[in-house]
Amino acid sequence: ITAGEKDFSTLVARLKKENIDFVYYGGYHPEMGQILRQARAAGLKTQFMGPEGVGNASLSNIAGDAAEGMLVTMPKRYDQDPANKGIVDALKADKKDPSGPYVWITYAAVQSLATALERTGS
Template sequence: MKKKFKLASLAASVLLMGVSTFSSADTIKIALAGPVTGPAAQYGEMLLNGANLAIENINKAGGVNGSMLEGVVYDDACDPKQAVAVANKIVNDEIQFVVGHLCSSSTQPASDIYEDEGVLMVTPASTSPAITEAGHQMVFRTIGLDSLQGPKAANYVTNSVKPKSIAIIHDKQQYGEGLASSVKATLESQGSNIVMFEGITVGDKDFSSLIAKMQKAKVDFVYYGGYHAELGLILRQASEKGLKAQFMGPEGVANDGLTAVAGDSA
């Protein structure tokens, strides 16, 4: 997850390239918008650390046109409704620059508000193609797209893993389902045997019925689109119930929180 930290630093630096209208007496406020609370808070911490490091380094170098930068934290909890409230608060606070948001499902509605209000936004983490397909002029990102990551993952599955029966599970969110759909499309074009494409609900704790369904379908490989909290539980319960399958997921599951939830099953 060091990559997310670096991308947050890059996002803050890129964003400041657009700053040219402040006098040396001004303090330039940068909104840092992401999940401070909720299941994705670990990623939010990385975003904040990276952005704050960039701000610190820029200030040490003399700021921007002599103006110092100040990061202001806003918590969207990776919740779309809360993200809209956060975006409106940022506008009302008259902040013109945003590093964030993190989850695609939060970034999408927030970006519409920033575009309408002339607020410059750079997301270091949102991978849904829909965010930039909207054609907004004030919205940028420093990370790749699900439409690129999905085929890469599928190619690895086809060429290296070569499973017999594949289940694709997602969390019904813009990031997770979008990525899972991209993987599915490529696997289907390659003739892979996909026996399940199913969504779960974020926050669910019991996946026994899902695991039983995978066992019945003799699934030997699972691709999961989403974040670590639910995948950790699925891994642990799958191990307990004797499901013999390999699991694969995106960068959204790659952190210490996964092993904390899944234990030795990760």
């Protein structure tokens, strides 16, 4: 699948022909929305699932009712853990959103680098 692609009729026809009942799509919402809409129009009953890249309001705007029942995987919400309140407060004070899917893995990576630099004196 190519970013920006709009015609997924070949893919939808293949899914239908092979009677595929589940698809995990690892892309983004613009293409997923088109796939869902075209699959629904073709009468496909396949269950679709995707990552946080498809889990936003734009998906529904593109796919319409065809987005109903779409499953989305999301990373854990570390900002809701009381143990992280200090970090959440610091991020909010800096006008940052602590709920984003990459905030916490990025924060942990920077912490690891800072610790390594500190310990090695670099």
